[in-house]
Amino acid sequence: MKNIASIEDLRQLARRKVPRAFYDYAASGSYNEETLRANRADLEAIKLRQRILVDVSARSLATTVVGQKLASPFILAPVGLLGMQHGDGEILAARAAAAAGIPFTLSTMSICSIEDVAQATGKPFWFQLYVIKDRGFSRDLLARAKAAKCNTLVLTVDLQVLGQRHRDVHNGMTVPPEMRIKNIIDIATKPAWAWSVLKGRRKTFGNLAGHVKGMENVNSLAAWTNQQFDPALNWKDVEWIKKEWPGKLILKGIMDPDDARTAVKLGADALVVSNHGGRQLDGAASSISALPPIADAVGDDIEVLFDGGIRTGADAMRAIALGARACMIGRAYAWGLGAGGQPGVAKAVDILSKELSVAMALTGTKSIDDIDGHVLVGGEGKKKKAATRKKG
Numbered sequence: 001m002k003n004i005a006s007i008e009d010l011r012q013l014a015r016r017k018v019p020r021a022f023y024d025y026a027a028s029g030s031y032n033e034e035t036l037r038a039n040r041a042d043l044e045a046i047k048l049r050q051r052i053l054v055d056v057s058a059r060s061l062a063t064t065v066v067g068q069k070l071a072s073p074f075i076l077a078p079v080g081l082l083g084m085q086h087g088d089g090e091i092l093a094a095r096a097a098a099a100a101g102i103p104f105t106l107s108t109m110s111i112c113s114i115e116d117v118a119q120a121t122g123k124p125f126w127f128q129l130y131v132i133k134d135r136g137f138s139r140d141l142l143a144r145a146k147a148a149k150c151n152t153l154v155l156t157v158d159l160q161v162l163g164q165r166h167r168d169v170h171n172g173m174t175v176p177p178e179m180r181i182k183n184i185i186d187i188a189t190k191p192a193w194a195w196s197v198l199k200g201r202r203k204t205f206g207n208l209a210g211h212v213k214g215m216e217n218v219n220s221l222a223a224w225t226n227q228q229f230d231p232a233l234n235w236k237d238v239e240w241i242k243k244e245w246p247g248k249l250i251l252k253g254i255m256d257p258d259d260a261r262t263a264v265k266l267g268a269d270a271l272v273v274s275n276h277g278g279r280q281l282d283g284a285a286s287s288i289s290a291l292p293p294i295a296d297a298v299g300d301d302i303e304v305l306f307d308g309g310i311r312t313g314a315d316a317m318r319a320i321a322l323g324a325r326a327c328m329i330g331r332a333y334a335w336g337l338g339a340g341g342q343p344g345v346a347k348a349v350d351i352l353s354k355e356l357s358v359a360m361a362l363t364g365t366k367s368i369d370d371i372d373g374h375v376l377v378g379g380e381g382k383k384k385k386a387a388t389r390k391k392g
């Protein structure tokens with residue numbers, strides 16, 4: 001990890017170390033990848049205001065999200081199949097997050113199960129729920145997350161049907177990998193990956209196998225999702241989950257102010273402005289362009305989180321300036337994991353935190369609450385909008 005300077009370095013290393021099908025699974029967006037590209041392009045188009053001669057010797061990245069203290073404004077987003085980027089990937093990422101003082105969110109579609117992560121880390125983590133047709137199974141998952149002492153539930157609301165990723169189709173992406181000649185040759189050139197996955201505790205979806213009927217025979221993620229995820233999911237289900245779940249509730253996948261207002265009405269503690277990293281509705285707006293109208297619509301009624309395209313500390317500053325309280329990161333740490341296991345995830349968080357700290361210094365800001373519209377070119381004289389981020 002010594003010569004790694006950026007998230008881009010981690011991506012390139014992950015590409016060399018992780019089998020093609022799993023690297024592509026993480027890097028891809030849906031369909032023509034218009035939204036995937038827009039997430040990055042629109043972030044890069046936002047320019048920061050360089051300020052000078054402000055005493056920035058004492059800077060803090062600390063903040064709070066849903067009442068929890070974070071050492072820096074980052075949260076590891078739910079990412080399916082982390083255990084296929086590196087053996088026991090979920091456990092390694094959870095450990096790296098705990099060491100960095102930020103939350104880790106375990107996906108429903110993880111390789112290590114809720115219980116594996118709880119037992120191996122002994123630290124609280126967040127759990128992300130996909131609601132499937134069998135509501136009894138969703139209720140069981142919630143009970144398992146409660147028993148594992150997860151204090152925060154992230155309910156993902158933008159994937160009741162699956163956006164297609166063309167590269168997954170081309171690669172015949174399955175879990176565990178199908179033993180086609182092409183895959184065998186690929187895996188043979190990635191011995192460190194093969195060894196880590198071989199000695200990892202699971203090779204399939206840990207939360208589902210043995211719990212969902214038919215799961216044993218379905219190894220194509222896309223096929224299983226299409227069979228099981230419930231296109232009938234609606235706001236009434238959110239009310240039901242709110243009743244079932246005693247902890248904090250975060251709705252992830254909100255891109256529209258009207259939906260954000262409904263989330264407030266239903267009493268969610270936070271929402272994540274997210275288009276699933278450009279993996280669902282292709283042609284959707286970039287998540288950074290969706291953020292300001294949502295932040296304006298909800299004011300300080302709910303905490304607003306953000307994800308989509310965060311690759312640098314400057315990106316996090318842009319999102320916070322436009323109304324986010326903290327940023328979820330997805331690919332940035334998945335690449336870290338593929339590149340170097342737990343130290344790779346730690347490196348990803350460290351890179352982003354250090355870059356944000358430098359961006360704060362060079363924009364004359366000392367705390368996360370200081371970051372608002374006035375750090376952006378064109379935002380001169382903008383009133384602090386701290387009220388929108390100060391709940392919790």
Ligand SMILES: Cc1cc2nc3c(=O)[nH]c(=O)nc-3n(C[C@H](O)[C@H](O)[C@H](O)COP(=O)(O)O)c2cc1C
Nearest residue numbers: 026077078079080107156276277307308309330331
């Ligand atoms: C490989 C991969 C798998 C993902 N799996 C899930 C998932 O299981 N549940 C979920 O809510 N979001 C999932 N997401 C979306 C992320 O939580 C997050 O919204 C997205 O990665 C943010 O964009 P970024 O990767 O550009 O940071 C996944 C994203 C990626 C890249």
